[in-house]
Amino acid sequence: MPNNKKVLVGMSGGVDSTMSALMLKDEGYEVEGLYMKLHTKPGYHEIHLERAKKAAKFVSIKLHVLDLQDIFNKKVFQPFMNTYADGRTPNPCALCNRSLKFGEMLKFADKVGADYLATGHYIKTDGEYFYEADDDTKDQSYFLFYVERKILPRLLFPLGSRKKSDIKELAASIDGLESFASQAESSEICFVETTYIDLLRDYVEVDKVGEVLDKEGNIVGEHKGYMHYTIGKRKGFTVKGAHEPHYVTNIDAKKNQITVGKRDELACNSVILEDLNLYNDKTKFDTTVKLRYRTKAVACHVVVKNNKAYVTLKESVFGVATGQAAVFYDENRLIGGGWIAEN
Numbered sequence: 001m002p003n004n005k006k007v008l009v010g011m012s013g014g015v016d017s018t019m020s021a022l023m024l025k026d027e028g029y030e031v032e033g034l035y036m037k038l039h040t041k042p043g044y045h046e047i048h049l050e051r052a053k054k055a056a057k058f059v060s061i062k063l064h065v066l067d068l069q070d071i072f073n074k075k076v077f078q079p080f081m082n083t084y085a086d087g088r089t090p091n092p093c094a095l096c097n098r099s100l101k102f103g104e105m106l107k108f109a110d111k112v113g114a115d116y117l118a119t120g121h122y123i124k125t126d127g128e129y130f131y132e133a134d135d136d137t138k139d140q141s142y143f144l145f146y147v148e149r150k151i152l153p154r155l156l157f158p159l160g161s162r163k164k165s166d167i168k169e170l171a172a173s174i175d176g177l178e179s180f181a182s183q184a185e186s187s188e189i190c191f192v193e194t195t196y197i198d199l200l201r202d203y204v205e206v207d208k209v210g211e212v213l214d215k216e217g218n219i220v221g222e223h224k225g226y227m228h229y230t231i232g233k234r235k236g237f238t239v240k241g242a243h244e245p246h247y248v249t250n251i252d253a254k255k256n257q258i259t260v261g262k263r264d265e266l267a268c269n270s271v272i273l274e275d276l277n278l279y280n281d282k283t284k285f286d287t288t289v290k291l292r293y294r295t296k297a298v299a300c301h302v303v304v305k306n307n308k309a310y311v312t313l314k315e316s317v318f319g320v321a322t323g324q325a326a327v328f329y330d331e332n333r334l335i336g337g338g339w340i341a342e343n
Contacts (some may be wrong), residue, residue, distance in 0.1 A: 001077070003123050003258055004030060004160060004216045005029055005030065005111060005112045005113065005116065006029065006030040006031075006032070006108040006112075006116070006117045007024050007029045007030070007032075007036070007063030007114055007116045007118050007156060007287075008032055008033070008034055008105070008108065008112060008114035008116070008117050008118070009021040009032070009033050009035040009061075009117075009118045009119070009189045010033075010034055010036065010037050010064060010101060010105055010117075010118070010119040010120070010121070011032055011034060011052040011056060012035070012048060012052065013035070013047075013048040013049065013051025013052040013054075013055060014048075014051070014120065014175075014180070015051070015120075015167060015168060015171050015180040015181055015183060016120030016121075016122075016159060016164075016167065017033075017055070017119065018050075018058070018059070018120075018171070018180050018302040019119035019120070019159070019167050019177075019180075020057075020118055020119065020120045020158045020159060020168065020169055021033055021055065021059045021061060021118075021157045022058075022059050023058075024118060024156065024158055025059055026062065029116075030110060030283040030314055031059070031061045031065065031072075031286060032062045032114065033052065033055070033056045033059075033061050033062065033064065033319065034055075034061060034063070034064045034065075034066060034099065034108060034109075035048075035049055035063065035064070035065050035066070035104060036065075036066050036068050036101070036104070036105065037049075037066065037067045037068060038068055038069065038070055038072040038076075038096070038100060038190070038191070039069065039072055039073075039076075039077065039190065040069055040073075040191075040192035041191050041193060044190075044191075049051070049065065050184075050270045051180075052115040052321035055180065056187040058176050058177065064108070064112070064206060066104070066105075066108055068100055068104055071099070071100065072096070072103060073189070074101060075095060075096075075099040075100065076092050076095045076096045076099065077092070077191065078098065079092070079095060079211050080092045080095075081200070081204070081242055083205060083210050084142060084196070084227050085227070085253065086253050086323075087226055087227075087252065087319040087324045088251075088254030088323030089230045089231065089322070089323045089324050090323050090324075091143075091323070091324055092189060092191075093189065093210075094143050094144075094145065094146045094325050095144040095146070097143055097144050097147055097334065098146040098147055098148065098277075099145060101119060101270050102111040102117065102144075102147045102148070102151060102155070103148075105117060105118050107154055107156075107331075108152070110267075111223070112151070114155070115157055116155065116156050117151075117154055117156070117207075117321075118155070118156040118157065118158065118186060118232075118286050120158075120159055121140045121144065121156065121157055121159070121160075121217060122135055122138040122139055122140050122157075122159050122160060122162075123139065123140050123141045123157050123160050123241075124154050124157060124160035124161065125152055125157060125160075127153040127155075127229065128151050128152060128153075128279070129152070129165070129279050129290060129333050129334060130144055130147075130279070130330040130333075131160070131332050131333050131334065132329070132334070133160050133161075134158070134162065134163065135162065135163045135164050137164070138164045139323045140339065141334045142290055142293045142325065143293070143325075143330075144329050144334070145278075145325060145327040145328075145336060146277050146325070146337070148277070148281050149277070149278075149336075150276075150280075160268060160336075168181045169181070170295065172323070174323075181316045186270065197227070197228060200227055202288030204227070206225045206227040206228065207222065207224060207225050208225040209222055209223070209225065209231075209335060210222070210225060210256035210257055210258070211223070211255075211256075211261045212222050212237050212238065212239060212254075212257070212258055212259075212260055213257055213258070213260070214259070214260065214261065215261050215265060218243075219262075220239050220240050220241075220260070221239045221240055222234060222235070222237065222238050223237035223238075223240035223258050225256065226251050226252070226253055226257070226258055227257050229248045229251060229258055230248065230321055230323070231248055231249065231250075231251070231266070231319050231320065231321040232247055232250075232266055232318065233247065233248045233320025234246065234247045234248075236289050237258065237260065237313070238271065239260060240341065244262055244274075244339065245262070245263065246260040246261060246262065247260060247261065247262070247263060247265070247266050247319070248260055249266055250259045250266050263318065263334060266318040266319050266320075267316040267317075267318055268291075268313065268316060268317050268318070268320040268343045269312070269313050269316055269317075270310070270311060270312050270313060270343065271291065271311045271320060271326060271342065271343045272308060272310055272311070272315070272340075272341050272342040272343070273308060273309040273311060273326050273337070273339060273340060274307070274308050274338055274339055274341040275307070275338055275339050276304065276307055276308070276309055276336065276338040277335070277336050277338065278304070278328075278335065278337075279334070279335050279336045280335055281335070282304070283303065283304045283305070283320055284301075284302065284304070285301075285302050286299070286301050286302070287299075287300060287302060287329065287330050287335060288328070288329050288330070289302075289311060289326050289327065289328050289329070289337075290326070290327045290329065291317055291324065291326050292319075292320075292321075292324060293322070293338065295317075297329050298313055298314060298315050299313075299314035299315070299316055300312060300313050300314060301314075302328065307336050308341075309326075311326065320340065321340065322340050322341060322342065322343065323339065323340065324339070324340050325337055325340070326338055326339070326340050326341060
């Protein structure tokens with residue numbers, strides 16, 4: 001049993017963070033909760049803050065509220081917008097985890113004298129590396145690759161060895177937590193109400209008809225506006241005389257043009273990563289890499305030089321998009337990653 005160790009738990013008002021706080025308290029930790037106001041999505045915080053207050057009351061812990069909307073806008077939302085405007089594909093969750101959930105929240109943990117920081121993420125750590133969660137349908141390790149190495153010893157993840165179905169079943173069996181067990185799952189990107197395109201429309205012109213090119217640069221059709229597309233998309237544009245499916249292979253934001261081709265033109269055998277975050281100091285190694293969430297990790301050889309990683313893939317990967325995260329795994333151990341700059 002812990003000896004007067006204090007933990008600050010990120011509380012979202014959902015079943016995962018609620019059960020995490022309850023489990024840590026049952027283990028003997030001194031627990032306090034923190035609800036963070038991140039984005040400005042209308043009506044969101046009114047609902048979720050009330051749920052977080054209800055959860056904190058049930059667990060009998062103090063709940064702090066921290067308004068981080070300005071920092072979220074600067075560190076997450078604006079980069080999200082800028083990445084789409086540049087014709088690339090963003091990963092806002094990884095940025096938020098580094099800057100807000102395991103950045104600003106850790107600063108707040110220090111203010112309240114907490115030894116540890118905990119969340120309801122499905123992931124494991126031994127203080128040196130992250131590991132995939134036992135529930136592979138809920139594993140969130142891909143989105144935490146950018147969390148700073150130095151803070152891993154202070155992180156706790158009570159759900160890493162649990163199944164989501166078991167957590168919901170356990171919550172449903174506890175008087176007072178039944179409503180948390182039956183709540184709908186939160187969306188993957190919390191500040192997107194419907195689709196990213198609907199959100200972008202509030203800030204920039206996205207519906208601007210442009211040209212579709214083939215790999216030789218010939219105009220072969222029209223599209224709705226380059227921000228509607230990511231690499232690998234196969235719908236929403238016209239290709240004159242096409243009898244086979246065509247996929248987006250390149251996006252030129254400045255000219256509002258997209259290039260399309262057949263599936264084999266999407267094949268990628270190497271990538272260059274920038275802004276690395278690695279959990280070891282190796283400069284050459286063989287491992288596996290995920291180039292998108294929910295995709296298979298493929299074998300690769302990595303050479304690290306000048307904070308860039310030159311990754312040679314042992315098999316072709318299709319639909320690789322710049323701006324996305326590339327995350328390295330040694331079996332179930334996450335060893336870091338970077339952002340796809342070139343492919």
